[in-house]
Amino acid sequence: MSLVAEALVSQVAGKVPFIHVGNQVVSELGPIVQFVKAKGHSLSDGLDEVQKAEMKAYMELVNNMLLTAELYLQWCDEATVGEITHSRYGFPYPWPLNHILAYQKQWEVKRKMKAIGWGNKTLDQVLEDVDQCCQALSQRLGTQPYFFNKQPTELDALVFGHLFTILTTQLTNDELSEKVKNYSNLLAFCRRIEQNYFGENGKGRIPLRLA
Amino acid sequence: MAAPMELYCWAGGWGLPSVDLESLVVLTYARFTGAPLKVHKITNPWRSPSGTLPALRTSDAGVISQLHQIITHLRKQKYNADYDLSARQGADTLAFMSLLEEKLLPVLIHTFWVDAKNYVELTRKWYAEAMPFPLNLFLPGRMQKKYLERLQLLCGEQRPMEEEEVEKKLYREARECLTLLSQRLGSQKFFFGDSPASLDAFVFSYVALLLQAKLPNGKLQTHVRGLSNLCTYCTHILSLYFPWDGAEAPPPRPAPSTSETDEEPYRRREQILSVLAGLAAMVGYALLSGIVSIQRAAPVRTSGTRALGIAEEEEDE
Numbered sequence: 001m002s003l004v005a006e007a008l009v010s011q012v013a014g015k016v017p018f019i020h021v022g023n024q025v026v027s028e029l030g031p032i033v034q035f036v037k038a039k040g041h042s043l044s045d046g047l048d049e050v051q052k053a054e055m056k057a058y059m060e061l062v063n064n065m066l067l068t069a070e071l072y073l074q075w076c077d078e079a080t081v082g083e084i085t086h087s088r089y090g091f092p093y094p095w096p097l098n099h100i101l102a103y104q105k106q107w108e109v110k111r112k113m114k115a116i117g118w119g120n121k122t123l124d125q126v127l128e129d130v131d132q133c134c135q136a137l138s139q140r141l142g143t144q145p146y147f148f149n150k151q152p153t154e155l156d157a158l159v160f161g162h163l164f165t166i167l168t169t170q171l172t173n174d175e176l177s178e179k180v181k182n183y184s185n186l187l188a189f190c191r192r193i194e195q196n197y198f199g200e201n202g203k204g205r206i207p208l209r210l211a
Numbered sequence: 212m213a214a215p216m217e218l219y220c221w222a223g224g225w226g227l228p229s230v231d232l233e234s235l236v237v238l239t240y241a242r243f244t245g246a247p248l249k250v251h252k253i254t255n256p257w258r259s260p261s262g263t264l265p266a267l268r269t270s271d272a273g274v275i276s277q278l279h280q281i282i283t284h285l286r287k288q289k290y291n292a293d294y295d296l297s298a299r300q301g302a303d304t305l306a307f308m309s310l311l312e313e314k315l316l317p318v319l320i321h322t323f324w325v326d327a328k329n330y331v332e333l334t335r336k337w338y339a340e341a342m343p344f345p346l347n348l349f350l351p352g353r354m355q356k357k358y359l360e361r362l363q364l365l366c367g368e369q370r371p372m373e374e375e376e377v378e379k380k381l382y383r384e385a386r387e388c389l390t391l392l393s394q395r396l397g398s399q400k401f402f403f404g405d406s407p408a409s410l411d412a413f414v415f416s417y418v419a420l421l422l423q424a425k426l427p428n429g430k431l432q433t434h435v436r437g438l439s440n441l442c443t444y445c446t447h448i449l450s451l452y453f454p455w456d457g458a459e460a461p462p463p464r465p466a467p468s469t470s471e472t473d474e475e476p477y478r479r480r481e482q483i484l485s486v487l488a489g490l491a492a493m494v495g496y497a498l499l500s501g502i503v504s505i506q507r508a509a510p511v512r513t514s515g516t517r518a519l520g521i522a523e524e525e526e527d528e
């Protein structure tokens with residue numbers, strides 16, 4: 001998340017990502033997908049009921065494990081917190097607000113971790129969970145180009161978003177991205193989407209580079 | 212190979228082997244895998260070796276009290292319900308368990324512990340009647356606070372005006388989740404074919420609690436009843452793996468009548484005690500304030516006439 005976006009979040013009091021369409025602001029992936037579907041564009045129309053169930057389940061898996069692991073690493077790993085997160089989070093605010101807000105956010109995240117049972121986990125256990133999650137995704141993907149064969153769906157978008165962020169964000173240690181790099185089909189998946197949708201010859205206009 | 216392991220879990224009720232979700236999951240998983248567990252069904256969490264329920268006491272790894280860790284330990288002891296699953300099915304298991312935790316767990320907590328009618332008439336009543344005195348006075352309330360906090364952290368902080376909307380969203384997502392599970396199950400006996408896996412233990416526990424508990428406010432219950440394959444799935448597992456626990460269901464029903472007859476001697480005893488206490492208070496007041504005075508050193512007959520004298524005095528006053 002860029003600093004600008006985070007600052008905007010505190011003003012809009014909503015969540016990132018959000019899209020602005022005319023008078024409406026729609027935030028978060030789920031509602032955005034519903035909104036776009038209402039306008040007549042949906043990626044998962046071609047799936048049958050069982051596949052839709054699986055897609056939703058895998059999306060929850062990503063939210064449950066990858067998102068929580070990213071949050072953990074950002075806020076509960078002391079090395080990362082001290083070097084990167086605190087200063088990044090508090091950057092838009094004057095002293096002493098930057099420290100206060102950062103500590104408050106850290107306290108909130110730690111409370112949430114405790115509530116879902118991650119409070120006592122060590123970094124190694126969290127990395128193992130990430131590995132399990134990646135293994136599940138890798139097995140589901142197999143040798144297919146996308147999770148539901150030929151056409152990308154919301155799940156592909158979600159997985160790409162998370163994996164790409166993990167692979168390209170520089171942290172104090174590289175263990176998280178190393179875990180993802182162990183799965184070659186996931187790496188190939190990310191490269192494929194980047195080239196097809198974000199490359200210079202692709203459909204999008206945002207240039208991204210995957211090291 | 213495994214040393215006897217002891218499982219401490221919440222007791223049964225509402226036609227189920229346990230009223231608590233996590234205890235039910237462990238019990239079901241143990242039945243599926245045939246793990247030799249010595250089960251202690253208790254109603255006092257302070258008697259558990261870890262202070263919480265469920266808890267597994269093992270000979271080599273101490274006491275384990277986190278649900279997923281208990282199941283991992285059982286797997287390590289070669290009681291693995293997922294042994295026959297393919298890699299892809301294992302991945303699906305992980306995905307569906309996340310779905311359950313994200314979509315169904317908040318609603319389960321809300322239905323049993325936050326919804327006012329359900330909490331007062333069902334949950335708190337069961338726990339208060341089951342727990343020993345004096346724990347039943349404060350523990351249910353404490354448990355409710357803990358669950359409420361957990362729910363708030365799971366769903367994010369909301370302002371009071373948005374609470375109803377958030378609640379509607381929660382229940383809508385739960386209904387969707389149940390429908391998805393029903394679609395995934397289809398007409399199979401278990402989620403992955405003919406033998407049960409760990410995912411079945413989880414899904415069964417969630418759905419059985421929602422289905423069997425006599426909830427006064429059962430919005431989700433109606434939806435579950437509409438998904439006939441899930442209902443059949445639950446009753447099938449109950450009858451196959453918990454047949455004698457199903458027979459425990461009748462005792463809770465006559466229990467209210469036996470508890471009433473039990474209460475009668477207590478009631479009578481309390482009545483007698485209160486009458487005696489009242490009499491003692493009256494006599495004591497009479498003696499102390501001088502209305503009645505007892506003078507000793509009189510033989511039985513004279514004390515009888517004296518008593519009459521006293522009665523006459525009192526009547527005069």
